[in-house]
Amino acid sequence: MFKGIILDLDGTVYLGGHEIEGAGDFVRGCHRHGIATLFVTNRSNRTPAVVAAQLQSYGIECGARDIWTSSQATAHYLEAGTAYTIGEPALDEALQDEGFTISDQAPDYVIVGFDRAFTYAKLKRACNLIHKGARFIATNPDHGLPLHDSIAPGTGAIVAAVATGCQVPPLYIGKPESRIMTMGAERLGLAAADILAVGDNLTTDIPAGHAAGMTTALILTGYSTRADLAAAPVQPDWVVESFAELKEIVGT
Numbered sequence: 001m002f003k004g005i006i007l008d009l010d011g012t013v014y015l016g017g018h019e020i021e022g023a024g025d026f027v028r029g030c031h032r033h034g035i036a037t038l039f040v041t042n043r044s045n046r047t048p049a050v051v052a053a054q055l056q057s058y059g060i061e062c063g064a065r066d067i068w069t070s071s072q073a074t075a076h077y078l079e080a081g082t083a084y085t086i087g088e089p090a091l092d093e094a095l096q097d098e099g100f101t102i103s104d105q106a107p108d109y110v111i112v113g114f115d116r117a118f119t120y121a122k123l124k125r126a127c128n129l130i131h132k133g134a135r136f137i138a139t140n141p142d143h144g145l146p147l148h149d150s151i152a153p154g155t156g157a158i159v160a161a162v163a164t165g166c167q168v169p170p171l172y173i174g175k176p177e178s179r180i181m182t183m184g185a186e187r188l189g190l191a192a193a194d195i196l197a198v199g200d201n202l203t204t205d206i207p208a209g210h211a212a213g214m215t216t217a218l219i220l221t222g223y224s225t226r227a228d229l230a231a232a233p234v235q236p237d238w239v240v241e242s243f244a245e246l247k248e249i250v251g252t
């Protein structure tokens, strides 16, 4: 039996402001069986406390400590220093929690996350600071989110603007890189081999979990469909339709 389960959030635990059916029940079942859970998300613009409050509103057992965002992972991964950020307040908060100082004066890093107030002025500042030697870091490469009748461009779109402007590739921390997952395992205090990574996205969750050495399960409640499997870069160990099915496989 697994000792820990890492769950993605958007499209896995909730979708469009609603709990995915059975998510809370699944988490309770895990805890009853002594299996630890951690929610790992590429979203960089919400604090762990805000995410935990949302999950609690669905009746899901968790606290801020059980949330691991790409902002936290970025702050934890890098050696603390000075950083110019393109992002929302949750990114700066995560960095300051790890001892960073936010500065646009010759910073050690330029760190790019999700920013709904992104401007040409920020782009120009970021490109120039990188050009002068700041290390270019991206919280995640997400293209965007398909919404009801539109799309919301994601962090990756902003990262691409900066990368094009300064002709330097970023270091990515979030999924599909393994870094965010490996740090998640450390946070759980478990070996990757004892962890099941569950997510709805074949291009991010599954490669990240696999690269970190975890067993992976694709849950068909969000982004990816069964038809996407043929072209997937990494095949998941399991494919499930629902949390009810996952519960059976995990044995909770």
Ligand SMILES: [Mg+2]
Binding pocket: 008, 009, 010, 011, 012, 199, 200, 201, 222, 223
């Ligand atoms: Mg997802």
